[in-house]
Amino acid sequence: METFIDSSKYESLYSCAHLSAAQWRDHAVYRPNATLPCIVLGTFYAITYIPCIFVHLKKRFIHKPCHKLMFLLGLIDAASLAANIFTYGALYAEGVSFCQAPTLLYILGVVTQACWAGQCLTAVFLILCNLITMYSKCFSSKIFGGDRIFIFYGIVAVYMAYFAIFTKPLLFSSVTILPSYDPYAHIFGEVLPADRNQYFNWEALMNNIAFISFLMIALIVFVTIICRTKLQVKKGVQFMIMRQCLFICVLNMIPAASFIASQFTVIPEDTAYVLLVGWQFAIGGRGMLLLYFSKSFRQGFFDVIFNASSLSKSGVVEQSPLMYIPCMFVLFKRQFFRKPCYKLMFLLGLLDISLTINTLIYGVLYAEGVIFCLAPSLHFILGVITQTCWVGQCLTTAILIVVKMDIILNPSEYNRLYSCQHLSRVEWAQHIVRRSHGTVPCLILGTIYMIIYVPCIVVLAKKQFFKKPSYKLTFLLALLDIILTVISTTYGIVYAEGIIFCAAPLFHFILGTITQACWAGQCLTCVIILMERVVDFCSKPTAARIFGGRRTFAFYAIVLLYMIFFSAFAKPLIISPQAVMPTYDPYASIPESVIPVDRRQYLNIAALFNNLIFLVILLTAFMALVVFICRTKIEVNKGVQIKAIRQCGFICILNVLPSAFLVAAQFVSLPVSMSYMGLFFCQLTIGSRGILLLYFNKSTREAFFDLIFNIKSLPKASVEPSPPWI
Structure with a gap:
């Protein structure tokens, strides 16, 4: 950091006076393709890794030196997770170059360089600890045992401080994708005549080369010790240890090698994307490896997540x-x-x-x-x-x-975002696109879904079903599905007439607000239903305490407030015949040269986070449910296991695909064929739950036919304890 404190040296290395602000902006490159993996992977890594850090602190783990070192490594990884994944995601979206935010990127680069150096040294100490422990546990306890482990904490801290203070920072670059030591890496020498050799970081080069060399030597020694040891260990244990070492080496060697290569050559864009994902996996993927390889650690993880062993006697979770x-x-x-x-x-x-x-x-x-x-x-x-x-x-x-609700109540704000004064009525008419291919499926599928789904809602409202929490939540989800089914049927008319936003702006705006609110409510209700299923699998008494009786209506209120938030604070999801899929941009598919409006202002952050978190929770809950079913010691039939996994798979596929399409539509313009596919999946998600409910649930099927054909079922149909299709 002496470069930052010494203003003359800082100006000689990182001056932004070479070009004007407009010229610097011309050299920026927006990277939506890098934004999405950063945010999605970062969220997934945070969910899996951060609880693992707390697991290391548990008494049965923290007394071991290796877990103390892994706790330190977890803290450094968590700092890198925030600095190099989430922050990078936002910077890629904005296409920020160094001279657009020099102080921010410099400090971020210092943190990145220090954390990477700390990761390398901590990984070295961790492997040394394991090697020495395999050779001699007594000798290992003399070096790493007790409070002596904190000496290594101090060494890592000093090493990180050295790289933060005395070496050049690893700067973010939206152009080169991977971080670079050269702030002008993307600008040719004739445009900016600066000596690029002065940005060469010898300390970082030696760190990375030494790290790779040590990892290779450690891997060879590790494999040799395991294969030739005279200790009585099972062959499976040998294989497991070798596999763990291999994963650790590969995880850390990829980013180390990429940082070495970036100092000597320009890395191609496709390769840079791959190396970026590899670097991020090296930061956040250790949590998944811990959960995969260690059964005891996996149990500790679920204890932390579900508070299984640390609930207070009152069962009250305190808020701070x-x-x-x-x-x-x-x-x-x-x-x-x-x-x-x-x-x-x-x-x-x-x-x-x-x-x-x-x-x-x-x-x-x-x-x-x-x-x-x-x-x-x-x-x-x-x-x-x-x-x-x-x-x-x-x-x-x-x-x-x-x-x-300033967009409607504040005319100036509404006109700024949704003005139709850019073109005349005749010019707007030239952009009308009639989508007959979208009309037929919207009307036909909408009618079929209404015929099947509406009686299902009446069935769910019957006393023998509605008294159970899962059916109450399914009833709420069905109401939202019906509203969205009606809207999707309305889309058929819009596609047939090619009604663009400025042909009926208020109609589109209100319809878009309802669509956005119902989709958000549908997502949250699905999450609550999955939570109820997971909790019910783990402990039926706990599920009864949380979701039983009238307490289910508290979740109704939460969903309602969530929908109100999206209707009031988020931009509407507007149907667009040009783009086929609903979009937040009212001028979608119209070039910016025709309507000179900054399209980035239509990015819906609330909806983006809703869809991303929804994707992560669904996939995580599905995996947790599959793991629990497959590993449970409860005596259940194999057919029941397969049935439950298959049903959960249907729900995950139904909800994951529309969410993924809505996320992608905010960053890239989808091809028409893919937009039709996204529209089909949205309609399938909305309306097909009634079909699944009838297919998978015998009791609701009998009640459905009883309602439709007025059959007096004798004897009365037995009610399944919960809808297993969820």
Whole structure:
């Protein structure tokens, strides 16, 4: 960092005075293809890796030196996860070059270089620890045992500090894709005549070469020790250890080799994408390897995730106001507080803090089992505060939603985003595209789905079904599906007439708002249903405590609030005959040369996160359910296992594909054929659940035919404990 502190040296190396701001922008390259894997993989790695860090702290692991070193490696990986995956994803989306944000990228580069050096050295210590332990456990305990392990913590910290202070940073570059030590790596010498040799980082080169050499030697020694050892170990254990070492070597060697190559040559774009994914996997993939290779670690992971072994006696999960309080100070800053919506959010924050403190007090009361007559004054005052804050919270939220509906209520904001003044009515008519291929499936499939699905809703509302939590949640999902089915049928008319946004803007806007809200509600309801299924598999009493009785309606309220948020704060999902698939851009498929509007302002961050998180949760829940079913010791028939896995697979495929299409549509223009495919999958997801419900569930099928044909079923159809198609 002495380069950053010494302004003259910093200016000689990282000056941005060579070109103007406009010229620097011309050299920036937007990388949506790199943004998506960064965000998706980063979210997945965070979900799998961060709990693993806490698992290392458990008593049965932390007393071992290797787990102490792995805990340190996990902390460094977590820092890299934030700096080099999530942050890089945002920077790729914006196409930022060094001179557009020099201070940010310089500091980020320092953190990147220091974390990579720390990762390398910690991995070396970890392999040394394992090697010495295999050779002699007694000798290993003398070197790494007890508090002596923290000496290695200190060495790693000093090593990272050296790379942060005395070496050149590893700078982000949207052009070269992989980070580079040269801030002008993407600019030719004749445009910017700077000596590129001065950016050569000898320390980083030696670190990477030494790291690769050590890994190769360690792998050879490891394999030799395992194969020739006289210790009585099983052949399977030998193979497992060799495989782990191989994975560790490959994971770390790929980014090390890419950093060496980038100092000598320009890496092709396709290769750079592959190396970027490999580097990110080296950062975040260790969590998956730990879960895959270690059964005890896997059990500890599920303990952390599901709080299986650390629930309090009262069963209450405490909430902390400490995460919310800093947000209150941020809202109170002048640049935020002068806006009405932030003033209302500040008031809402105060009410939320009060209710959060109440929940902490409730936790103590639950633990002590304090009833009203043991502390009547406390209970009464606490109840008055809770009721008052809750009413105030509801009213403030309602006012905030009305204030934030600025797109409709604020004509200037609406005209900025959805103005139809760019072209005349005749010019808009030239962009009309009639999609007869989209009309027929929309109308036919919509009618079929309505005929099958509407009676299913009536069946689910019957007493023998509706008393069970899973059927209540399925009933809510069915209502949302029916609304979206009606909308998709309306799409058929829009496709037939080629009605573009500016032909009926208010109609499109309201229809898009309803579509976005219902899709968000559908996603959240699916997640809640999957949670209910997973919890029910793990523990039926716990599932009854969380989802039983009227408590299911609390989840109804959560879904409703989630839908209100998307209808008020997110941009609508507008149907576009030109693009076939619904889109957030009202001018989709119209060139920017015709309508000079910045299309990036239509990026819907809320919807993007909803779809990405939905994808990750669905896939994670499906994998967890499959693992639980396959590894459970409960005596279940093999046919039941296969049936449950198959049904979960159907649900995952149904919901994953439309989410993936909606994510992709925000970054790239999909071909027409692929858009038709995405539209088909959206309609299949919305309407086919009724067919699946009838196919997989015998009791609902009997009730369905009873309703349709007015058959008096004798004897009464037995009700399955839960809809297994979920």
